[in-house]
Amino acid sequence: MSEVTASRKPTSIVQVATASWIGTSIEWFDFYLYGTATALVFNKLFFPQLNPLAGQLSAFATLWVGFAARPIGGIVFGHFGDKLGRKTILVLTLLLMGVGTFLVGCLPTYQNIGVWAAVLLVILRFVQGFAVGGEWGGAVLMATEHSPANRRGFFGSWPQMGVPIGVILSSLVFSVVSYLFPGQSFLDIGWRIPFLLSFILVGVGLFIRLRITETPDFERVKETQSIHQVPLLAVLRQNWKTVLLAGGAFFVVNGAFYIFITYILTYGTTILHVQRQVVLNGTIIGAAIMLPVLPLAGALSDRFGRLPVYLTGAALTVVLAFPIFWFIDMKSPFGIAAGLTLGLVCIAVMYGPQAAFFSEMFGANVRYSGASLGYQSASIFAGGLAPFIAAALVSWSGGASWPLAIYIIVMALITFVSTYFAGETRPAPTTSASVATGD
Numbered sequence: 001m002s003e004v005t006a007s008r009k010p011t012s013i014v015q016v017a018t019a020s021w022i023g024t025s026i027e028w029f030d031f032y033l034y035g036t037a038t039a040l041v042f043n044k045l046f047f048p049q050l051n052p053l054a055g056q057l058s059a060f061a062t063l064w065v066g067f068a069a070r071p072i073g074g075i076v077f078g079h080f081g082d083k084l085g086r087k088t089i090l091v092l093t094l095l096l097m098g099v100g101t102f103l104v105g106c107l108p109t110y111q112n113i114g115v116w117a118a119v120l121l122v123i124l125r126f127v128q129g130f131a132v133g134g135e136w137g138g139a140v141l142m143a144t145e146h147s148p149a150n151r152r153g154f155f156g157s158w159p160q161m162g163v164p165i166g167v168i169l170s171s172l173v174f175s176v177v178s179y180l181f182p183g184q185s186f187l188d189i190g191w192r193i194p195f196l197l198s199f200i201l202v203g204v205g206l207f208i209r210l211r212i213t214e215t216p217d218f219e220r221v222k223e224t225q226s227i228h229q230v231p232l233l234a235v236l237r238q239n240w241k242t243v244l245l246a247g248g249a250f251f252v253v254n255g256a257f258y259i260f261i262t263y264i265l266t267y268g269t270t271i272l273h274v275q276r277q278v279v280l281n282g283t284i285i286g287a288a289i290m291l292p293v294l295p296l297a298g299a300l301s302d303r304f305g306r307l308p309v310y311l312t313g314a315a316l317t318v319v320l321a322f323p324i325f326w327f328i329d330m331k332s333p334f335g336i337a338a339g340l341t342l343g344l345v346c347i348a349v350m351y352g353p354q355a356a357f358f359s360e361m362f363g364a365n366v367r368y369s370g371a372s373l374g375y376q377s378a379s380i381f382a383g384g385l386a387p388f389i390a391a392a393l394v395s396w397s398g399g400a401s402w403p404l405a406i407y408i409i410v411m412a413l414i415t416f417v418s419t420y421f422a423g424e425t426r427p428a429p430t431t432s433a434s435v436a437t438g439d
Contacts, residue, residue: 016146017158019212020139023094024162025169026205027135030101030198031066031128032170032261037104038063038387039265040174040276041191045109046118053395056266058118060388063262065122066129067384073133074372079232081138081368086145089368090138091209093131098202100127105195137372140355142212145367149427150302156355157298163351164287164294164344167261170194171284175277235362235370242361246374248418249310249357252317252411253350255382259404260286260343263387264328271399272331279336286340290348297352306357307424313349314416320346321408325401350415360425382411 042062043055050058073093081089104124110117139159147155173194181190235243261283268279301309320342327339362370386407393403 013146013148013151013155016212017143017155019208020143020159021161021165023090023205023209024135024139024159025165026162026198026201027094027097027132027139028162028166029169029201030097030166031132032166033101033173033194033198034066034104034125034128035063035258035262035387036170036174036265036280037191037195039262040269041187042121044187045111045191046121048110052270053391056270057388057391060263060391062118062122062125063387064380064384066125066132067379069126069129070133070376070379070384071373073130073135074137074376075133075232075369076130077134078137078369078372081134081141081372082366086138086141086368087209087212089134090142091206093135093138094202094205094209097128097131097135098199098205100124100131101195101202102199104128105192105198133372133376136375137368140371141359141368144356144359152356152360153298153301153306153353153426154295155298156359157295157352160294160298160351160355161291163257164290164348167287168284168291171280171287173197175280175284178276178280232369232373235366235373239362239366239370242422243370243374243377245418245422246358246361246371247378248414249350249422250354250375250378250415251382251418252314252408252415253347253354253382254379255386255411256317256343256408257347258383258386259390259408260340260347263390264340266387266391267394267401267404268328268336271394272329274331274336278333281333282336282340285337286344289341290344293345293348294352297349298356301353301356301426305424305426306353306360307419307422307426309353310350310357310419311416313346313351314412314419316349317343317346317412318409318416321405321412322402324408325405329401357422357425360427361422 038059042059043050043052046062047055047058077089077093101124104121107120107124108117136159139162140156143159144152144156174191177190177193178186181188181193264283265276265279268274268282269276297309297313324339324343327335327342329335358371358374359367361374389407390404393407394400397403
């Protein structure tokens with residue numbers, strides 16, 4: 001390698017990682033807008049004919065549709081991502097997400113067209129989930145496959161930072177809109193504005209993604225003519241146990257996260273009777289503190305291994321599950337922010353190294369399909385059901401939070417055991433920076 005090439009390579013890695021980070025931030029912003037709106041207004045606008053609890057459960061059920069669509073998107077886009085390349089699929093998923101999110105903001109409500117409003121809402125939520133199902137795998141592979149092996153955990157965490165950025169942006173936008181459109185005006189028009197604005201961000205994301213290059217790993221797959229005809233079948237035939245373990249490792253990361261950023265809005269406003277703004281502010285603070293923990297955890301996994309860092313995050317979640325809700329139940333701005341921060345930091349310890357951890361589980365010729373399938377399949381039963389189950393548990397307990405803590409502990413134990421059996425994936429320190437594990 002020449003000195004010129006060597007001097008350019010780090011800059012190239014930073015550019016690709018930054019592009020992945022910005023793209024995923026926009027995708028997750030769109031995806032989380034729906035979750036915030038579900039907790040705040042969708043029961044009133046699309047299910048007003050039901051009693052409050054039934055309406056809220058119905059709204060959370062539409063949220064689940066997006067999670068049900070994610071593994072389908074992962075299968076479809078993973079297939080083409082392993083055959084055509086990462087870049088093409090990332091552009092397509094971002095465009096699809098932008099159109100679906102924009103159209104949610106244009107929807108008529110139950111008052112206008114009756115039950116058809118809910119039907120259209122479900123269809124657009126499916127589009128969102130389908131798009132994000134293909135997004136994550138491509139984004140993290142763009143970062144990890146451009147990275148040297150000894151920095152894969154760190155650079156792989158950059159697209160993961162799109163999650164707290166998406167949470168912060170969606171919460172901030174809804175906070176501003178709630179302030180500018182108080183009371184009935186928020187239900188009439190205010191809630192639509194964040195969805196309509198997302199189209200501008202998608203345009204920015206497309207401009208950035210069109211400028212990045214395909215990954216070296218996929219280029220090698222093409223050069224060696226090792227592309228599978230049907231990558232999904234190859235994964236299921238050769239790596240089905242790995243897919244299951246990846247799904248288990250993701251379980252509490254996804255499930256607890258959607259309790260903290262989605263259900264907690266309902267819990268705070270209807271059970272604790274605190275102002276919506278207090279909960280949104282707590283979410284923003286927690287996500288902001290989560291943000292730097294992600295690259296730190298990724299860097300630590302480069303130094304000490306994926307396994308010990310990930311297991312530490314799962315163990316912390318078990319230990320802190322009850323204290324998290326003790327803080328939240330204080331009903332004060334400090335308590336809510338402290339509880340959400342504890343919860344999101346525990347998740348960040350696992351989510352930071354997860355991109356490298358999952359990508360290293362599979363060979364480059366089936367990596368998009370394998371990583372996406374493990375990640376997105378778990379979301380059906382973890383994050384997709386979490387707000388619904390949480391609402392049912394709190395209703396059953398008469399408004400108590402202790403069932404939520406137990407629920408999170410059970411999910412964390414599933415993650416701990418699955419991660420332990422998945423084993424270490426970090427390349428040995430002597431591995432060349434240009435060699436991708438599993439190729």
